[in-house]
Amino acid sequence: MDKFQLIHNKKDCISCGACAAIAPEFWYLDETGLAHVKDSHAVNDHWEKEIQTEAEKAQHEEAAAVCPVNIIKVEKKG
Numbered sequence: 001m002d003k004f005q006l007i008h009n010k011k012d013c014i015s016c017g018a019c020a021a022i023a024p025e026f027w028y029l030d031e032t033g034l035a036h037v038k039d040s041h042a043v044n045d046h047w048e049k050e051i052q053t054e055a056e057k058a059q060h061e062e063a064a065a066v067c068p069v070n071i072i073k074v075e076k077k078g
């Protein structure tokens with residue numbers, strides 16, 4: 001598959017929990033109450049994760065669709 005990456009603008013998270021509810025395999029609320037993606041890493045002012053499978057991509061796209069402040073993106077790399 002083409003390479004995709006997840007972008008999460010965590011600093012703008014409002015802790016609604018929708019992403020963790022719809023995609024709990026990857027998303028959870030961390031100890032500060034903000035959403036976090038397993039195995040993601042901080043890059044400048046946001047968090048990123050390389051997407052490994054089509055199934056994972058679908059999960060992040062579902063999370064993006066339900067995020068009320070639109071801070072989850074799935075972007076094609078390269």
Ligand code: SF4
Pocket residue numbers: 012013014015016017018019020034035063066067068069070071072
């Ligand atoms: S859906 Fe968006 S605002 Fe809600 S917890 Fe997840 S990242 Fe934060």
